[in-house]
């Protein structure tokens with residue numbers, strides 16, 4: 001398969017979900033966003049840790065519990081140091097954990113914006129006729145696979161649909177994958193041998 005080009009896309013969400021909270025200062029439901037700062041409270045042997053959120057309109061704060069009343073002995077020293085030092089990677093990981101956030105507040109706003117880093121895995125064949133895209137995700141993104149591919153490859157979703165119907169586009173192990181969010185480790189194969197604009201699409205996939 002000399003015309004096969006393997007590319008890895010590392011996908012990361014760009015905007016953290018925002019909990020919708022009844023703001024007692026604004027007097028209504030407002031989105032709150034992560035401040036990136038933790039608050040750690042020690043009460044004897046018991047420790048609480050929260051990620052602090054602020055109302056986008058009035059800056060009022062809301063504490064998102066990371067843990068509460070946990071025994072100091074049960075907390076890794078490295079974790080405690082990261083919390084006390086407002087470690088940006090730790091704050092990001094909690095801020096992007098949409099499932100936990102939703103379970104705390106009920107309603108959240110999510111954003112489909114993602115950053116895609118492209119890594120061409122092998123030397124590009126002279127005439128690329130087949131794309132093999134490997135997706136890696138550090139965390140879930142609230143975005144359908146067809147919207148991701150359409151945006152990144154510069155093709156319409158109806159064209160992707162037509163490719164899928166003609167089996168020109170295959171997603172490993174999941175026939176209905178286009179309508180669902182991408183998953184870590186997903187592999188997508190697209191046969192472009194009959195597409196007149198294939199060089200443009202290949203460039204978009206790996207540029």
Ligand SMILES: [Zn+2]
Pocket residue numbers: 023024025026027030055056057058059060
């Ligand atoms: Zn407010």
